[in-house]
Amino acid sequence: MQHMSTGERVLRGILIALALIFFLFPIFWIVLMSFQTNAQILRIPPSLFFSPTLENYTSLITGQLKTASGVLTLNFMQNLFNSFILSTASVALSLVLAVPAAYAFARYKFRFSEDIAFTLLSFKFAPPLLVLLPLTIYFQKIGLANTYFGLIWVYQLITLPLILWIVRGYFEDISPDIEHAYRIAGHSWAKTFFKISIPLARPGIAAAALLSFIFAWNNFVFALVLASADKQPVTVGALAFVTASGIQYGQIAAAAVISITPTLALALFAQRYLVEGLSLGAVKG
Amino acid sequence: MTTLALNNVTKRYGKDTILDAVSLSIEDGETLAIFGPSGAGKTVLLRLIAGMTEPEAGEILMNGEDLIEVAPEHRSVGMAFQNFALFPHMSAFENIAAPLEAKPAKGDGIAVGVRKIAELLKIDHVLNHAPRALSNGQKQRTALARALVGAPKILLLDDPLRNVDAKLRFEMRLELPRLLEGFGSTVLYVTQDYREAMALGDRIAVLMDGRFAQVGTPEEIYLAPATIAVAELFGDPVINLFDAEVMAEDGHVTARVGRARLALPAGFKAAAGRPVVLGIRPESVVRSRAGSAGAINATVAALLPLNDRMVRLLITEDGQEFYTSRDFGEGSDAGEGATLTIGAAPEDIMLFDKESGHRIAPDAAAGRPIE
Secondary structure, rough: OOOOHHHHHHHHHHHHHHHHHHHEEEEEEEEHHHOOHHHHOOOOOOOOOOOOOHHHHHHHHOOOEEEEEEEEOHHHHHHHHHHHHHHHHHHHHHHHHHHHHHHHHHHHHOOOOOHHHHHHHHHHOOOOOHHHHHHHHHHHHOOOOOOOOOOOOHHHHHHHHHHHHHHHHHHHHHHHHHHHHHEEEEEHHHHHHHHHHHOOOOHHHHHHHHHHHHHHHHOOOHHHHHOOOHHHHHHHHHHHEEEEEEOOOHHHHHHHHHHHHHHHHHHHHHHHHHHHHOOOOOEEE | OOEEEEEEEEEOOOEEEEEEEEEEEEOOOOOEEEEEOOOOOOOHHHHHHHHHOOEEEEEEOOOOEEOOOOOHHHEEEEEEEEEEOOOOOOHHHHHHHHHHHHOOOOOHHHHHHHHHHHHOOHHHHHHOOOOOOOOOOHHHHHHHHHHHOOOOEEEEEEEOOOOOHHHHHHHHHHHHHHHHHHHOOOEEEEEHHHHHHHHHHHHHEEEEEOOOEEEOHHHHHOOOOOOOHHHHHHHOOOOOEEEEEEEEEEEEEEEEEEEEEEOOOOHHHOOOOOEEEEOOOHHHHEEOOOOOOOOOOEEEEEEEEEEEEEEEEEEEEEEEEEOOOOHHHOOOOOOOOOOEEEEEHHEEEEEEEEEEEEEEEOOOOOOOEEE
């Protein structure tokens, strides 16, 4: 990097700026849209200058959507709450199940261990629609349709393989000698797992949890089929903005802004765990 | 009293046999150096004793009790790893305290114990540092402190000086025996450096190809190596080896090496007529008078100063290479191209069976060799 000429540095700056504009412009535009009325959004040509309104946000929060054909009730806040419950609980359950499993797959060679690990990963390859129809029928029979529990169960298809495979790699990177040293020091297997293995894999666990939270949050198709209005997350709830009197772009934008805020905040918060070095000079390389 | 005994321990990884029915017994308070080339199975041996892996066959006894079913945390061993294996997310203090925390007595005792060992190893000023902030020497001392702090019955040191610089290695070689004596532990010390093995071991076990080639005191191993391979591993420069033939005539036993005839002790009489390999340590090569019996004429081909000694590579009349590492008195300034007449005292000459590689021991009393 020190050897770059001025020309190269300028070119590099321009390219980075172009990439940033390309990726961030949609987000910027949505934020602008969320402060405009439908009329302002749809005018031609579009303009950067407008008098901002908080109407979109207030209608989302109060649940009263005023349209040309009357007032519609929205349960966006309920959707947001559902998204929060579903994603958090799914990730928490997956962590409890997948972290010990990842450790087992990383450390022990048992019969069919690779096959089992791959089968779990293959759940992510299968198209969701393939399993949705039978799942819907089963769930209706056993009373799990339209319950948080049932949805969290199905969400394991999204979160569990991801956490398992990411965390497994991190466990494999920890020198087994570090664990051996702790056991020889007189500590049990379980204590070694919680005091040595888990803390050393923490950056991986944080990264996996964050990613699977985002995937769970963004999921649409499972929730669309398996959840009715009161259990729907924001991704499905956004369909309500397509009303008889037209598409409510302003509210959609405001809903998008509100719904990406938690994942964005989480990503920023988790960043410091993600960049934390893994081996930290434990063993001589 | 035997503290630790290995009986016919076999360890395989897949098709590779790492340890092939090895047996060993270690006395209470003894320091046993386990020496061998890399890949000989030294570390695997320590791992078996520590309980990190299980043998396919054989038993490991501590004070007569079989250890194999005992979990590592209950074996009362301490171990220092070659790669240190410090806990990266804990300070040096917490690293050293780990074995004490596992014991019932808690509280102030831990801090006192850690400080004491840290002062002894001169790392008390870096106890708050994380492992990544320690120098290699400090890491090595922290790992050693962690192994020692619990005063284990058996201390396993896996080449602990491998990853530290030469100066520190020399210091620790002087310091370690005193330190270990103070703890009274039985020590298994793995090393790839024959000097370290000779300096630290009460006995040395030479591990080669999954078996013990020889177990004995440093003197026994140096002066009476069991095989050619063991003789080659100990000594720098390496022992001089020549194909030779033993001849016995009129009560004189000699070895014919090319054109030269070297006098041998009478005890080698029974080896007459057998093809043997003759070994002379470089420091046993002496200057002899030209034309005298057993003299070899040679030319100095190269000089290599080694600390206080001068190592010379000589080439004999028969074109064989020869190392010497001894001062030659008046001839000590013999430079490249100089001609020397050299020989060796009969008692300094070792004979090995050419086929098996085993040493042929001279029978001092009857002149009858025993193998």
